Amino acid sequence: MISLTSPVKTPWHSWPAGLKLGLLCVATMVLFSLENVFLHLAAFAACIGLYSVPGYVFLKAGCKRLVFLWPFLAVIVIWHAITGTPVEGTVIALRLLTAVGLANLVTMTTRLSDMVEVVKMLLSPLRVLGLKTRPLEIAIALVVRFTPVLAQKGRDLTFAWRARSPKKPKWQIIMPFTLLAIDDAEHVAEALRARGGI
Numbered sequence: 001m002i003s004l005t006s007p008v009k010t011p012w013h014s015w016p017a018g019l020k021l022g023l024l025c026v027a028t029m030v031l032f033s034l035e036n037v038f039l040h041l042a043a044f045a046a047c048i049g050l051y052s053v054p055g056y057v058f059l060k061a062g063c064k065r066l067v068f069l070w071p072f073l074a075v076i077v078i079w080h081a082i083t084g085t086p087v088e089g090t091v092i093a094l095r096l097l098t099a100v101g102l103a104n105l106v107t108m109t110t111r112l113s114d115m116v117e118v119v120k121m122l123l124s125p126l127r128v129l130g131l132k133t134r135p136l137e138i139a140i141a142l143v144v145r146f147t148p149v150l151a152q153k154g155r156d157l158t159f160a161w162r163a164r165s166p167k168k169p170k171w172q173i174i175m176p177f178t179l180l181a182i183d184d185a186e187h188v189a190e191a192l193r194a195r196g197g198i
Contacts, residue, residue, distance in 0.1 A: 006061060006108040010054035017114035018121070020106045027102055031095050037087055040094035047101045058108075065104050068151055069097065107144065116141050142188065153180050 012020065034040060051062040073093050080089025119140055123133040154177055161169035 006058060008054055008058040008061070010058060010109055012050075012105065012109035015109070017110045018118045020110055021115070021118055024102055024106050028099050031099055034095075035091060037091050037094070040091050040098065044094050044098045044101075047098045047105070050105055051101070062101070062104060062108060065108075065148070066097065066101055069100060072096065112141055112144060115144065138192075146184065149184070150177075150181055153177065 031040070031043060034043070048059075051059045073096065076089050076093050076096070077086075080086055080092070116137055119137055120133070123136065126133050154173070157173045157177055157180075158169050161173055
């Protein structure tokens with residue numbers, strides 16, 4: 001599995017995980033409360049500014065991880081162009097880009113173990129009630145870790161299809177992608193069982 005944390009050291013690496021996740025929640029709520037397109041442009045510019053502070057390498061890596069949003073942005077822009085509400089569509093697209101960009105920034109500058117510790121702390125009231133929270137902690141960590149892994153495997157399947165056919169891949173890669181995801185899940189389950197399970 002690949003590491004989500006950026007090897008490029010940034011000022012944000014030294015911030016506590018709980019603080020960064022709290023600020024992310026506040027920023028997301030503010031984004032959803034704004035309707036002015038210029039305020040959203042300013043928020044997106046500020047997000048890009050945060051990526052730019054550590055330098056070009058970090059900025060390029062961060063932007064590369066946002067490329068997967070283009071199909072969603074295309075659907076939003078096309079739909080709002082058809083319905084005659086381009087400003088609203090621009091607001092939604094900028095909101096999506098900024099929110100995911102900030103979340104990605106937190107992920108790139110926070111170790112997974114630190115995020116799990118924050119989740120563990122937040123779930124502590126449930127443990128007082130006698131509920132087991134360990135499976136949920138592991139599940140959250142696996143989702144965060146495997147999302148980019150599966151996205152990369154999807155891209156690899158797409159490249160493999162294009163190398164063998166002039167046609168664009170559509171439904172044909174769904175089955176092999178599903179089998180890859182199931183295979184990864186089985187390997188992880190076996191690894192968890194070998195280590196005592198959860």
